Amino acid sequence: MTHALIVGAGIAGDTLALCLARDGWQVTVVEIAPALRTGGQTVDLRGDSRQVLVDLGVIDAALERLIPQRGIAWIRADGSRMAAMPVEAFGGQGFISHEELLRADLAALLHDEARAAGVVHRFADTVDALTDTADGVDVRFRSGHYAVFDLVVGADGTHSRTRALRFGPESRYRKPLGLAHAWFTLQEQPGTAGLDGWALSYNEPGRRGVTARPGHDGQQQVGLTFAASTVPRDRDEQLTLLDTVFAGTGWRTAEFLDAARTAPDFALDTYDQVHVPDSWSDGRVVLIGDAAWCASPLSGLGTALGLRGAAELAHALRQHDVQDGASSARVAAAIETFEAAMRPRATAAQKLLPGRVAMVAPKHQWGVRVNALAMRMLQARALLPLVEELAGSRGHEPALPVHVPVPADVARQPAPDGR
Structure with missing residues (x-):
C-alpha cells in the first residue's frame, strides 16, 4: 500500500488526506499543535470551496x-454607518456571503471525515529531516520516530517547516504586504453590543482597523489590523504591541484589547504572500495550500485555493495510478499535472484588487472616507461589469468539477451555477 505523509492538519491537509484515504492510500497527518487548531476567520462557501465540498x-x-450573515458595514466611532454591503450585493458575490462558516468548524468537519476514512493523525509532532532514499522519503520526526513514505506533502501553512527543510529559508519566498492582523473570539456578556448578523468594520488613520463579525451562540469574531511587516512570537509581547498601536483608538477597541488577554484562540501574524517560483515540488516532496502559494487573507481565496489544490493533487495522483505503484516517474508525472492545473489559479489569486491594502487599512482620514464612498459606488449597477471583470482576472472564476472520490452511500449534489 502506498503511504503518504501530510504535514499540517489544516483544511488543505485534511482534505487531501480524505481524498487519498478514499483512493486506498495509507495516510498519516502530522501536526505540530497538540490538538486541532481553533480560531481563524470566517470562510464562505462559494466557487471552489463549495464545489469541492x-x-x-x-x-x-x-x-x-x-453563521447567520446579513452583510458588512463600515462605521464611525459611534457605530453609525458610512456604507454597507448586504449579502445580496453583486448577486451574492460581495465581501460577505449568506453561506459562511467558521474556519474552525470547516476544519473540524474535514478532520472528522478524514479520521472516519482511516487517516492517522500524530499531534504535537512535526518533521525534522527529509532524506531521499531508493524507496521514497525517509522522515525523521521531532519525537524521534522514523518512517519511509512514498510521498510527503507540506500543507503546513505560510510558515511551512516542510518548505524550509526542502526548499530553503522562508525569507526567499515570503512577500510581506505591510499589514499584521490579530484575531480571536469574544464571548458576549450582558451589556455587550450585538451585531445582528452584520460584520462591522471601523478604521482610524495610521492604518488601524478593527472588525467584529458574528459567531456561534453569542460569540463575536474580532480582528485588529495594523501596519507591520514583522511581529513578535511571544504572546505577552504581542499584547503589549497591540496596546501600543491601538492606544486611544475609538469604537469598541478598548473592550477588544481586554478580551484578547484571555481569548484561548488568540493569534497574531502578518499578512503575507508566498511565491515559490519554478516548482512546488522536489522529488517526492510537494507543497500545497499556503505553504506553496499563499495569496493572503486579503484575497478572500485562501480556503478555496486550499480545497481546490488538495483535490487537484489527489486527482493527478489518481490519473497517473500512483496509488497502484508509487514509482518516481509516476509521482513526478502526477505532480507536473497538478502544478499545470493549479499554477494559473494561484497566480491569478495573488493579483490583489487595486488598492486592496489601503481599502482594509487606510493611512489617512480622507482615505477612510474615500473607502466608504467607494464601497457605496461599487454597488452601482453601471459599475457591476467592471467589478466582475476585475474579480475574474484575480482568481474569482466559476468553479469546475474536480472529480474527488466519494463513497457510494454519499449522495452528490450539483453546485448552483456560478457558485
Whole structure:
C-alpha cells in the first residue's frame, strides 16, 4: 500500500488526506499543535470551496454549521454607518456571503471525515529531516520516530517547516504586504453590543482597523489590523504591541484589547504572500495550500485555493495510478499535472484588487472616507461589469468539477451555477 505523509492538519491537509484515504492510500497527518487548531476567520462557501465540498459529499454537513450573515458595514466611532454591503450585493458575490462558516468548524468537519476514512493523525509532532532514499522519503520526526513514505506533502501553512527543510529559508519566498492582523473570539456578556448578523468594520488613520463579525451562540469574531511587516512570537509581547498601536483608538477597541488577554484562540501574524517560483515540488516532496502559494487573507481565496489544490493533487495522483505503484516517474508525472492545473489559479489569486491594502487599512482620514464612498459606488449597477471583470482576472472564476472520490452511500449534489 502506498503511504503518504501530510504535514499540517489544516483544511488543505485534511482534505487531501480524505481524498487519498478514499483512493486506498495509507495516510498519516502530522501536526505540530497538540490538538486541532481553533480560531481563524470566517470562510464562505462559494466557487471552489463549495464545489469541492459538494464533490466530497460533505456540503450538507457544512451547511448545518453556517453563521447567520446579513452583510458588512463600515462605521464611525459611534457605530453609525458610512456604507454597507448586504449579502445580496453583486448577486451574492460581495465581501460577505449568506453561506459562511467558521474556519474552525470547516476544519473540524474535514478532520472528522478524514479520521472516519482511516487517516492517522500524530499531534504535537512535526518533521525534522527529509532524506531521499531508493524507496521514497525517509522522515525523521521531532519525537524521534522514523518512517519511509512514498510521498510527503507540506500543507503546513505560510510558515511551512516542510518548505524550509526542502526548499530553503522562508525569507526567499515570503512577500510581506505591510499589514499584521490579530484575531480571536469574544464571548458576549450582558451589556455587550450585538451585531445582528452584520460584520462591522471601523478604521482610524495610521492604518488601524478593527472588525467584529458574528459567531456561534453569542460569540463575536474580532480582528485588529495594523501596519507591520514583522511581529513578535511571544504572546505577552504581542499584547503589549497591540496596546501600543491601538492606544486611544475609538469604537469598541478598548473592550477588544481586554478580551484578547484571555481569548484561548488568540493569534497574531502578518499578512503575507508566498511565491515559490519554478516548482512546488522536489522529488517526492510537494507543497500545497499556503505553504506553496499563499495569496493572503486579503484575497478572500485562501480556503478555496486550499480545497481546490488538495483535490487537484489527489486527482493527478489518481490519473497517473500512483496509488497502484508509487514509482518516481509516476509521482513526478502526477505532480507536473497538478502544478499545470493549479499554477494559473494561484497566480491569478495573488493579483490583489487595486488598492486592496489601503481599502482594509487606510493611512489617512480622507482615505477612510474615500473607502466608504467607494464601497457605496461599487454597488452601482453601471459599475457591476467592471467589478466582475476585475474579480475574474484575480482568481474569482466559476468553479469546475474536480472529480474527488466519494463513497457510494454519499449522495452528490450539483453546485448552483456560478457558485
